[in-house]
Amino acid sequence: MVDQNTWDAGPGWSWATMLLPFLDQGPLYSQLDLNQSCYSPTNLPVESTKLPVFLCPSTSGSHDSFLVRNEAGQPLQINGSGLEFGRSHYVASHGQESCWGECGASRTGEVFTNIYDGTTQVVQIHGDVSKVADGPFYRNSRTRFRDVTDGTTNTIFLGEHSSRLSDKTWVGVVPGAFTHPQFTSPENGPDAAATLVLVHGGPSGGELDITGFPIIHPVNFPTFHVGQMYSEHFGGGHVTLGDGSVRFISENIDLFTWAELSSISEGEIVGEF
Incomplete structure (x- = not known):
């Protein structure tokens, strides 16, 4: 199954699933058939498992499993049944750029190539997220330490995302799924399936604030x-x-410093943070 708008497809397993054997979760990992999709009926019985290692005690939102939802906010049906996934309060970094919204829905996409002046270029994506992603994790990523030329001490790999804002999972990405905000603001709304496990630091093509400047968040x-x-x-x-x-x-970190920490090989020089 392939999502025609985002090119998301099986098997869809996340970064967190790959870490299970190293987090004393070998028995759970051995029950997953990684040759099947993360939304295969074969795997569903254990995918609602609650894993404290992926949960933050200070989060006021839910710590329990959740039903994966579609764009309309209804439970997503795959082969006639819903999907209940175990929750994670931690996410992986896609870098400065995203590729699950506007750029994921077309064969070309606008990419911000300069965080300092907001200049862009149009790239040919054709389903290859590596043409857009400038962080360590993205669909089908195979990032090696030697690829992180900005330095591993200066590059964000993982971070927090409270379930008070939206649902995240340790399981994986399901074509056709959407992540919905638990509360609204003038700037937020539902976003496509990759945001079940990934976030980005900004700026991203087409993402501008009310002044027309690229959004870094x-x-x-x-x-x-x-x-x-x-x-x-x-x-x-x-x-x-x-x-x-x-x-x-700090949430008051310099915006450009945050963007610099989000990419793996843009050549920025990061000072103290």
Whole structure:
């Protein structure tokens, strides 16, 4: 099954599923048939499993499993049945750029190539997200440490996303699924399936603020996008850098510094943060 608007397809397994054997979840991992899709009936019986390792105790939103929803907000039906996925309060970084909304729905997409002046170029995507993504995680990514030329200590790999804002999962991405905000703001709305497991730091093609400037959204930024990091910790949130270290990042971090930390090989020089 392929989503004709976003090119999402099976098997769809997420970064978190791949980590299960290293998080003392070998028995659960062994029950998953990774040769089948993450929405295959074969895998559904164990995919609602609640895993404390992926849950933040300070989150006021749900810690329980949830039903995957379609664009209209109704339970998504695959082969006549709904999908109940285990929750995660942590997400992976797609980089500065996204490719699940406007650019995911067309064969070409606008990409912001310069975070400092907002200049763009049109790239041919044709389903290959690597043409757009400039972060460590994206559909079919095979990022190696040597690809992170900006330095693993200067690159965000993972971060927080409270379920108070939207549902995220450790399981994977389902074609036709949508992530919906739990509360509304002037800037947020539902976004396509990849945001079940991924977020981005901005800017992204076609994403402008009311002044026409590309939107960069660090943790807790008041756009409250379902595709951004969001924490309920006072003053900021935690991220995991490529070297494995965990840092608490202020929500008042310089916007350009946040964008620089989100990409893996743009050549920016990051100072103290």
